[in-house]
Amino acid sequence: MSQTVTATRALSYLEDGKTLRSWLLTTDHKRIAILYALSITVFFFIGGSAAALIRYNLITPEGALRSAETYNRLFTMHGVIMVWFFLVPAAPVTIGNFVIPLMIGARDLAFPKINLMSWYLFMAGGACALYALFAGGVDTGWTFYAPLSSNYAQGHVVAVVAGIFISGFSTIATGLNFVVTIHRLRAPGLTWYRLPVFIWSFYATSVIFLLATPVLAITLVLLSFERIFHVGVFDPRIGGDPLLFQHMFWFYSHPAVYIMVLPGMGIVSQIIPCFSRKELFGYKFVVWCSIAIAVIGFFVWGHHMFVSGQSPYASIVFSLLSYFVAVPSAIKVFNWLGTMHKGRIHFNAPMIYALGFVGLFTSGGLTGLFLAALAADVHLHDTYFVIAHFHFIMVGGMVSAYFAALHFWWPKITGRMYPETIARGAALLMFLGFNFTFLPQYILGYLGMPRRYHSYPPEFQVLNVLSSAGASILAAAYALPLFYLTWSLFRGERAPRNPWRATGLEWTTDSPPITKNFLVTPTVTSGPYDYNDPHTKLADV
Amino acid sequence: MSEDVAPHTHFQYADARHQADSAIAGMWLFLATEVLFFGGLILTWIFCRHWQPEGFTAGAHETVLWIGTTNLALLLTSSFVYALGQAAIEVGRVRMLVWCCALTAGIGVVFIGLKLLEWHIDLDEHLWPAAARFKLEGGEAAGGRLFWVFYFVATALHAVHMAIGIVAVAWIALRARRGDFGAHWHTPVTVVGLYWSFVDMVWVVLYPLIYVVGRLT
Amino acid sequence: MIWKLLPDASSSAWETDGLLAGLTLVTGAVLLLVFWLMLVYAIRYRDDSPIDRGKIAEKTFRFEISWTIATLVIFFGLFVWGADLYARLSIPPKDADQIFVVAKQWMWKVEHPGGQKEINALHVPVNTPIELVMTSEDVIHDFFVPAFRIKRDVLPGQYETMWFTAELPGTYHLFCAQFCGTDHAAMIGQVVVQTQSDFANWLAQNGTSGTLAQQGAPLFIRYGCSGCHSGNGTVRAPSLAGLYGSPVPLSDGSVTTADDRYLRDAILQPKRQVVAGFDPVMPSFAGVIPEEDLIRLIAFIQSLSPERPR
Numbered sequence A: 001m002s003q004t005v006t007a008t009r010a011l012s013y014l015e016d017g018k019t020l021r022s023w024l025l026t027t028d029h030k031r032i033a034i035l036y037a038l039s040i041t042v043f044f045f046i047g048g049s050a051a052a053l054i055r056y057n058l059i060t061p062e063g064a065l066r067s068a069e070t071y072n073r074l075f076t077m078h079g080v081i082m083v084w085f086f087l088v089p090a091a092p093v094t095i096g097n098f099v100i101p102l103m104i105g106a107r108d109l110a111f112p113k114i115n116l117m118s119w120y121l122f123m124a125g126g127a128c129a130l131y132a133l134f135a136g137g138v139d140t141g142w143t144f145y146a147p148l149s150s151n152y153a154q155g156h157v158v159a160v161v162a163g164i165f166i167s168g169f170s171t172i173a174t175g176l177n178f179v180v181t182i183h184r185l186r187a188p189g190l191t192w193y194r195l196p197v198f199i200w201s202f203y204a205t206s207v208i209f210l211l212a213t214p215v216l217a218i219t220l221v222l223l224s225f226e227r228i229f230h231v232g233v234f235d236p237r238i239g240g241d242p243l244l245f246q247h248m249f250w251f252y253s254h255p256a257v258y259i260m261v262l263p264g265m266g267i268v269s270q271i272i273p274c275f276s277r278k279e280l281f282g283y284k285f286v287v288w289c290s291i292a293i294a295v296i297g298f299f300v301w302g303h304h305m306f307v308s309g310q311s312p313y314a315s316i317v318f319s320l321l322s323y324f325v326a327v328p329s330a331i332k333v334f335n336w337l338g339t340m341h342k343g344r345i346h347f348n349a350p351m352i353y354a355l356g357f358v359g360l361f362t363s364g365g366l367t368g369l370f371l372a373a374l375a376a377d378v379h380l381h382d383t384y385f386v387i388a389h390f391h392f393i394m395v396g397g398m399v400s401a402y403f404a405a406l407h408f409w410w411p412k413i414t415g416r417m418y419p420e421t422i423a424r425g426a427a428l429l430m431f432l433g434f435n436f437t438f439l440p441q442y443i444l445g446y447l448g449m450p451r452r453y454h455s456y457p458p459e460f461q462v463l464n465v466l467s468s469a470g471a472s473i474l475a476a477a478y479a480l481p482l483f484y485l486t487w488s489l490f491r492g493e494r495a496p497r498n499p500w501r502a503t504g505l506e507w508t509t510d511s512p513p514i515t516k517n518f519l520v521t522p523t524v525t526s527g528p529y530d531y532n533d534p535h536t537k538l539a540d541v
Numbered sequence B: 001m002s003e004d005v006a007p008h009t010h011f012q013y014a015d016a017r018h019q020a021d022s023a024i025a026g027m028w029l030f031l032a033t034e035v036l037f038f039g040g041l042i043l044t045w046i047f048c049r050h051w052q053p054e055g056f057t058a059g060a061h062e063t064v065l066w067i068g069t070t071n072l073a074l075l076l077t078s079s080f081v082y083a084l085g086q087a088a089i090e091v092g093r094v095r096m097l098v099w100c101c102a103l104t105a106g107i108g109v110v111f112i113g114l115k116l117l118e119w120h121i122d123l124d125e126h127l128w129p130a131a132a133r134f135k136l137e138g139g140e141a142a143g144g145r146l147f148w149v150f151y152f153v154a155t156a157l158h159a160v161h162m163a164i165g166i167v168a169v170a171w172i173a174l175r176a177r178r179g180d181f182g183a184h185w186h187t188p189v190t191v192v193g194l195y196w197s198f199v200d201m202v203w204v205v206l207y208p209l210i211y212v213v214g215r216l217t
Numbered sequence C: 001m002i003w004k005l006l007p008d009a010s011s012s013a014w015e016t017d018g019l020l021a022g023l024t025l026v027t028g029a030v031l032l033l034v035f036w037l038m039l040v041y042a043i044r045y046r047d048d049s050p051i052d053r054g055k056i057a058e059k060t061f062r063f064e065i066s067w068t069i070a071t072l073v074i075f076f077g078l079f080v081w082g083a084d085l086y087a088r089l090s091i092p093p094k095d096a097d098q099i100f101v102v103a104k105q106w107m108w109k110v111e112h113p114g115g116q117k118e119i120n121a122l123h124v125p126v127n128t129p130i131e132l133v134m135t136s137e138d139v140i141h142d143f144f145v146p147a148f149r150i151k152r153d154v155l156p157g158q159y160e161t162m163w164f165t166a167e168l169p170g171t172y173h174l175f176c177a178q179f180c181g182t183d184h185a186a187m188i189g190q191v192v193v194q195t196q197s198d199f200a201n202w203l204a205q206n207g208t209s210g211t212l213a214q215q216g217a218p219l220f221i222r223y224g225c226s227g228c229h230s231g232n233g234t235v236r237a238p239s240l241a242g243l244y245g246s247p248v249p250l251s252d253g254s255v256t257t258a259d260d261r262y263l264r265d266a267i268l269q270p271k272r273q274v275v276a277g278f279d280p281v282m283p284s285f286a287g288v289i290p291e292e293d294l295i296r297l298i299a300f301i302q303s304l305s306p307e308r309p310r
């Protein structure tokens, strides 16, 4: 890192070019992160509106939306958008894109042009999927099981699949960029064990991007072939195998669920030490647990297929491995608690969101243990219990973590402080509304209400109404940040370099950072969580 | 940017060497994802073949062996030619590189031409798997169709990779002619070379699957 | 109240509920612990808390090892519990009565061995092990009876089996649990568990033109099976008498058991498993014989093995 950047007057990345062109053709990782953040917010609200309609429909047993077709299209669209166009990319392409180079003392990602290309690919894929979803939609569920999707479903399966395929390339590009950057652009002195857990988590996420996404891509190619020509690999009439599709799909999609949670784990591993004013407990264990999750995560896909007709021996092995993959998550939870022990805990909004993540992720993860227990899954599979399980982790857990990160790095990203009181309120409201929405679904699932049902027997109504009521609270809670964060862009207090007195190179730059991040490449001499002096007070905010 | 830095170096890199090594590492990673892409295809192929060995064997007997083999020879040659070009640029022989790239791209175009011819023959023979009157009948029909599904998906995907490779090699040739590369700096040449050899390797794996395995049994 | 909504109507329901209760207890305890610790730490170690923090533990290794091992042990216990029950549930008892189920978008067709047919309903006698042999005519469906705590995907092109013993007379929900297209949510029905005598009455009232096996006999001639398999044709084909349930030596040297799945494959994909000592000349009947006729043919072949009567 001998290259030094000399500039007469260092412009912040926000001021460096004001035209639309300077944004759309930027190769600055910080600006691309902003582009991504805007796009992803749009997708979140589209997916959320679909969720609102789903919950509206389920208020009455016969289905308030009347048409089963509409309902089926809604949850497919909800699942597709929320998974591929919101949660899979969300934390990596926004928070990761912005923070990773800053954290490791680099001036940009390794391949800035590829980074920009990845955003365009993402938008192209998104446009493709949105076109299909609005021009008639798809009714296969986000899992696209063959032969339903290949030969029977109506709608624009191929277009949606193409959208997912294209956006898959965009995540591959991002993953590739992250891996190379983390390997090759670390500041002098920043050894592997001096990297924040955040970096390790995003590294593990990127590895999954690289290894799992191509398999999804080839699966979707084969599916499209079969869809277009009505003959193919998954077609039982010519000796193809519908289970083959499920194996290939879950080989991607199980690791993908860890794509959706590992970043969250990285985020709270930054926030909890900072607001506990204490070193992260068991650093090396947390680091290696991230890697273990990424690796073992590739061998448990069959737990989605316990009743599908796969061999019982395979099921038993997959069940055992599913329990193994849960162990590293457990270790992490205990380490976060250990970090809080004997700390000096501050309850700023990022910390409240982070604690929300820990609580709700644990709840959701523990119900994963029900599903991994073979005989229990026979009853619970494809019921609302599964819906509740993954919403606890993905919505309760990961979306909280995303908000935690947004608030934590907001001063760095925008140069403004968000309003603390209302942010705390929104965090609490989200927690409340969330539990209100999804706790009843566990009971529904146990009672046997199948998922993807447009109408249901009347005895399930009470719990469904409860869940829908909770969803409206949740919707309000999600709308809040939209307003107060926008407000803070204009009226928020100016942020200092390091409002949280946090460790980490990103806090040594200006807020917002200059285009080239660091005028002089920093040199690192200590570990990542050097909260040595427990008496340092947080800036009063 | 300070002056002592090589012309093609982006500001996040320490020096040209640092950047070149990173670019090459990036290409290797990308190829790793490609391995999983084709690997997924080939694994399902083997899996399906296991259930329908007769159909696959019968299907494979219908393939046009001479085209496949010629194409194999062509591709191996092309990789060799490209490697010659790479060796040339390392000692600064730009014209040699241009010629090698042109030849490589040319061989690539011939490959695609032959591929188109092969597809034409296949279609004429009613080997399109979705055809109402598929060539194979009876017990072999189902497995045969399955084989031809794989055949078309695999060769089409490979052809797309070839097309991208040809464009990349042509782009290298143009840049070389413009004088962008020299002995000291030629990272793009190396990166595209990696990609080209990979596409070549894919054919080396597909070739036996398509043309040979079925004929041996 | 709520738990009354889901009766324990089968032998395995109790056991599954036991497993679920165990899981709830264990995970509930862990969840409480986690939330409790968060709460306690949040209060005790809040920034302005005057409490003496004492020395902060430097060595974390002992903690890590102990909670890793504790988690592993508990997890292993839960795994064994779930897997054991699952394994026992996947082996039907030898004397189970067979009922055929054919799913299609969006209905369930049930065929009893006596030839009784029903749609979107399944009548079964109480305290009798029942084995369902299920297949689909189009996409994947899933036969789900919450009151029995069982479900199983129903796939096109192959037989899936599932068994249960109903223990409580009554009427229960039957759901399709695998998304199968527009009217997935309407693909529901009833499982009616009756006392032995009620069930016998029901069978008698719904008796039709002969048992499945009897209906299969003319099909065996119509589809031309008898031309080869009756022993007096020109083609040398194995006799099917006594075949069902017995071991079959195959031409590749392995031995398999002639169960329903084997019979299905033998008819639809005869080349996949060829009987030792015979030429693979039997034509494939895939696409020729509809699922419902196939059931009858198989019932007929079953009836040729009197020692395992249905």
Ligand code: HEA
Residues within 6 Å of the ligand: A143, A257, A258, A260, A261, A303, A304, A322, A323, A325, A326, A327, A329, A330, A331, A333, A334, A361, A362, A363, A364, A365, A366, A368, A369, A371, A372, A373, A377, A380, A381, A382, A386, A389, A390, A393, A394, A398, C026, C027, C030, C034, C070, C071, C074, C075
């Ligand atoms: C981010 C997403 C995410 C994450 C992280 C997980 C994590 C886990 N999931 Fe989940 N899962 C999904 C998203 C996710 N899942 C989705 C989307 C589906 C449905 C897809 C569909 O069909 O549409 C699904 C479905 C699903 C199934 C299939 C259900 C079915 O369809 O029948 C199973 C079965 O085993 C399962 C298991 C698990 C397990 C064991 C974990 C583990 O990794 C959890 C580990 C965490 C913990 C266990 C909590 C912390 C631990 C402790 C505090 C330790 C102490 C505990 C004890 C000592 C008891 N999941």
Ligand code: HEA
Residues within 6 Å of the ligand: A044, A045, A047, A048, A049, A051, A052, A053, A054, A055, A075, A076, A078, A079, A080, A082, A083, A086, A087, A140, A141, A142, A143, A387, A391, A394, A395, A399, A437, A451, A452, A453, A454, A471, A474, A475, A476, A478, A479
């Ligand atoms: C990251 C992923 C993610 C996220 C964030 C969510 C968020 C939510 N999900 Fe979703 N969900 C999935 C992933 C996700 N889901 C997946 C993969 C499936 C399976 C699909 C399938 O079966 O194929 C699923 C299925 C699913 C179902 C089951 C449908 C069925 O099986 O029939 C339900 C039902 O309650 C549901 C509800 C919700 C709710 C209430 C939210 C809420 O958290 C959303 C709250 C957000 C908003 C409401 C938007 C913000 C607020 C506003 C814009 C304010 C104004 C708006 C209005 C007043 C409309 N989801």
Ligand code: CUA
Residues within 6 Å of the ligand: C105, C106, C140, C141, C142, C176, C177, C178, C179, C180, C181, C184, C185, C187
């Ligand atoms: Cu049949 Cu769902």
Ligand SMILES: [Cu+2]
Residues within 6 Å of the ligand: A253, A254, A257, A300, A301, A303, A304
């Ligand atoms: Cu999974």
